[in-house]
Amino acid sequence: MMIENLPAAILQSQGYALFEYVNDGLFQPLGQPPSWWVEISDEDKGTEGSLRLAERFPVVESFLVEAQEFWRLKAGGWVRSGIWMEGGRDRRQMPLECSALWLDDRRLILIQAIPLDVYEQQHRLFQTARQARLSHVVELSRAHHQIDMELDGRKRVEEALKQNEAEFRMIFENAAIGIALVDDSGHLTRSNRALQTMLGYPEEELRKLTLVGITHPDEATATSSLYGEIVSGKRDQYQTKRRYLNKDGKTGWARLTVSALRQGTGRLQSCVAMVEDITQQELAEQSLLQLTGRLMRAQEEERSRIARELHDDFNQRLGLLAIELGQLHDSLSEGDHELMERLDRVRQDTDDISENVHRLSHNLHSSILDNLGLVPAVRNLCLEFSEQHGIKVEFEEGKVPSGFSSEVALCLFRIVQECLRNVARHSRARLARVWLDGDRSEIRLVVEDDGVGFDLEGRQGKPGLGLISIRERLRLVSGNIRIRSSPSAGTRIEARAPLASGADVSRLENHRFVSAGI
């Protein structure tokens, strides 16, 4: 088909402006331009002569690169620029499209004004489709954003958990005290280096052992019972002192704290056992206790010796002196009244000194305690105290068990002495009460008065020597003391001492630890 054969009327009716590319960006118009051309063309003289279309239309300039390539290939058909909007002289936007053709060895450009109804129809289609897509994209984007936020939140939680886990691991691994995780069967599922070193087992072997298994056999039942209470939910924590056995069979001492880790439902997840090795401390305490015991015994022996000296020597000699004074008195004649009176006074003083020495001897060492036992000794002490100080002391005897050691008897006797001495010195009491009682396991002593009392809080920090002595004495017999006092409300001191002795003392000591929640 020859280009000259294309009817100009057809081209005009289709809205085409037709140009032939000459060279160097020059185009030669072919035929009559369509009516719209005048609106957008800068050429007042229409299409006569060559035109530089690319200068007028930037899109055509860009499109020419594509068109040149198309013409070089001399291929059939055409290439199109795509629609662009061009402002006319009245600034009205006009949709145009450019096509390149290779026809009869000629390079042709057709510019078409897209009919507005066609353009608007296409625009409506695109607008509807894109608006729908936009809503979809926005919703999708919001959903993604929400998911990202949740993922970020989860990531932050995971990071926090990781950090907590790392911190826990660091504390767990590097703690100076032994730590183990214990399952509901009591097995040590995880342990730290300190515990492994303390017990002498590697972690793999510790996993096969239980809390009861590493406890000294004498204390296994107590451990089993307390741990059972944790598992059953009866308690969430306990602290106690325990003897443990290491891999070599040696015994050590530990302060044990067991805490339950429970799920939200209250079900036991695991337990954390914190095991502080106090073997050295315990050994030191035991040495100190033994030393204190030896000192106390030495003191008692010395008191006993001095009491004997006072009783057997001084008092006997004073007695003889009194007799001699009496004989001297009797030998005087009736007329020596003045001398007789002086001798009477001297003899009376000698009797008083003898009585004081006797009391001192008795206080230093009670022969009643040695010969008749605790109850008569305390009863006598109360009587003597009343007479000496003019303070009424009521003594009551409950079911005092028999079979307690002389150490316990002496301990309680000395406590009564110390307490009554305090009543006389500080209490301003009119009445004191001493009560001895007990059962098959312990003996109890209560000393109370109606005196001025004292501020217990103020005294707890620095107890007087008397109280220290009482505590030390009780410690030696594994006993304990409870003091209740407040200003103007009297004082009550309760001392308890176990009847058991020797090997049983440590068990009772543990019992005391648990009871006191230490």
Place this chain on the structure above:
Amino acid sequence: MLGAFAVGKTSLVRRFVESVYSDSYHTTIGVKIDKKIIHIAGHKEVMLVLWDIYGADEFQQVRMSYLRGLAGCLLVVDGTRRATLDEALAFDEKVRDASGRAPSVIVINKSDLAQDWEVEAERVGVLEREGRMVVRTSAKTGEGVQMAFHKLASLILER
């Protein structure tokens, strides 16, 4: 003007050229050519020929011929749609293939909706540290619009 559909390319041009803004979305078909003369310090008047190219999607793909010979481009991003930043950066790659290293400015539009932005400040910071020019704009309020076009013009003139 390059970017995903509905990021506000046409609105930015209208704000820049005509100082007007419309809230309603009006999709672009093909290319809309606009011109504006601006003054750049140290230069005489510069005429910007603005090609407002339709947003690419499954209905219309941007023709590579549009990208050939461009002097520079504004890569427009909708701050409330994170994916549009990825699309803008993909355009940047295409521009590089078609026109070499033409200067570009990343325009994060819709700063009036900053509370709904999905484009993370960290990511913008990374782009800035990489030497990319980033301008936050709002075609609605006009914030940053002049700066974006002037910055691009300056970059083009500096080449």
